Amino acid sequence: MEPFLLQRSAGGGPPLSPSMAGAGAGQSFLSISVTDPVKLGSGVQAYISYRVSTKTNMQEYRGPEKIVIRRFSDFVWLHERLAERNKGIVIPPLPEKSAVEKFRFSAEFIEVRRRALDVFMNRIATHPQLHMSEDLKNFLQADEEAMERARSAEGSVFKKKPSDFMQMFKDVQMKVSDAVLGKDKPVEETDPEYEKLKHYVVDLEDHLAEAQRQSMKLVKRQRELGQVLSDFGKSVKLLGNCEGGSLGKAFADLGGCADQLSFKLQNKGLDLLLIFEEPLKEYVRTVQAIKVVMADRAQAYRQHRELTESSKLKELNLEKLKLLRPDKAGEVEAEVTEIKAQSDEAKLRYEEIVRLMEKEMVQFQEAKTRDLGLVLHDFACAQAQLASDTADAWRTLLPYLDNPHLGESTVPESG
Numbered sequence: 001m002e003p004f005l006l007q008r009s010a011g012g013g014p015p016l017s018p019s020m021a022g023a024g025a026g027q028s029f030l031s032i033s034v035t036d037p038v039k040l041g042s043g044v045q046a047y048i049s050y051r052v053s054t055k056t057n058m059q060e061y062r063g064p065e066k067i068v069i070r071r072f073s074d075f076v077w078l079h080e081r082l083a084e085r086n087k088g089i090v091i092p093p094l095p096e097k098s099a100v101e102k103f104r105f106s107a108e109f110i111e112v113r114r115r116a117l118d119v120f121m122n123r124i125a126t127h128p129q130l131h132m133s134e135d136l137k138n139f140l141q142a143d144e145e146a147m148e149r150a151r152s153a154e155g156s157v158f159k160k161k162p163s164d165f166m167q168m169f170k171d172v173q174m175k176v177s178d179a180v181l182g183k184d185k186p187v188e189e190t191d192p193e194y195e196k197l198k199h200y201v202v203d204l205e206d207h208l209a210e211a212q213r214q215s216m217k218l219v220k221r222q223r224e225l226g227q228v229l230s231d232f233g234k235s236v237k238l239l240g241n242c243e244g245g246s247l248g249k250a251f252a253d254l255g256g257c258a259d260q261l262s263f264k265l266q267n268k269g270l271d272l273l274l275i276f277e278e279p280l281k282e283y284v285r286t287v288q289a290i291k292v293v294m295a296d297r298a299q300a301y302r303q304h305r306e307l308t309e310s311s312k313l314k315e316l317n318l319e320k321l322k323l324l325r326p327d328k329a330g331e332v333e334a335e336v337t338e339i340k341a342q343s344d345e346a347k348l349r350y351e352e353i354v355r356l357m358e359k360e361m362v363q364f365q366e367a368k369t370r371d372l373g374l375v376l377h378d379f380a381c382a383q384a385q386l387a388s389d390t391a392d393a394w395r396t397l398l399p400y401l402d403n404p405h406l407g408e409s410t411v412p413e414s415g
Contacts, residue, residue: 088356
């Protein structure tokens, strides 16, 4: 999988597309951005549309710029088409759907999904094979009506009922687990290096998932602390109002400081979600996409082995017929030729998946090292800045709290 690194633009603006940032004079580039989410429809028919903008100098595209409107199901269509036609390649993962209906259209969920879709599109755009896909070109250029017809075509995943879709999902999960854990033996690869890779992928998914769960707790805790500080600020301001004098002012200043820090913590909580939790979650999904490729590899290997064995049996049967029933040998000989051709084709298909997967894993390791290094760097910088801002905010109170007359207060006279 091609490494995907966002390069920051000068002046602290939005990141540059990696395919644009890395393109020099005379080089081809494909830049894709997913922006401007808009809620359309109402009730159960409501959905979010996105503006997908493409800039390219590739001659395969119709013009240097194109803007189309797409909904999430269009992205799912693209993912399914790429997965079906590119066995052996780790297809960039899509963000998951919200499990809770009330969060589907929250501003935060929409922004998180928009960013994830932008990453999805740019991972495809920077992939040496996927960026040439005809399905990608159609997705980026077709009008909305043509896209809807493609999405709703007969046999599409979208024609299935929800119950069918859930069963299909369970079947895929079962196949992935069987392939990775080595079930359905003995028709399994026995290569020691591949066995080592399978165990590594399982362990990596577990550790990434645990890190992502803990990052989610960290985001939640930071936001909770922001809310507690807000409540604390309100309470000490009210206390200051009834005290008056220098003590009342100190309480008021303390409440104001707590309010400022509350606002900062809430904003940093969102930043932490976007720069730390979501990238970890995206890598969990990427590892799951690797497991899908492993399932495809296992299936191709089984088909190859089964056809090879069947071919051998038919050849033995043919030799017997030539001795015992030469008049029947012609029919069986045709069957042997056909199944041998199928076996050769299955072998080539399996070898191609192995070749592509080995290349993908090398690129995945390189991308993981770079991407997660950047994630950890941004996380450390954000936490250091938050700690510095927090210390500065509390430090501003010290001159007031050091005031020797702080204990003097004005007590209202009784009527």
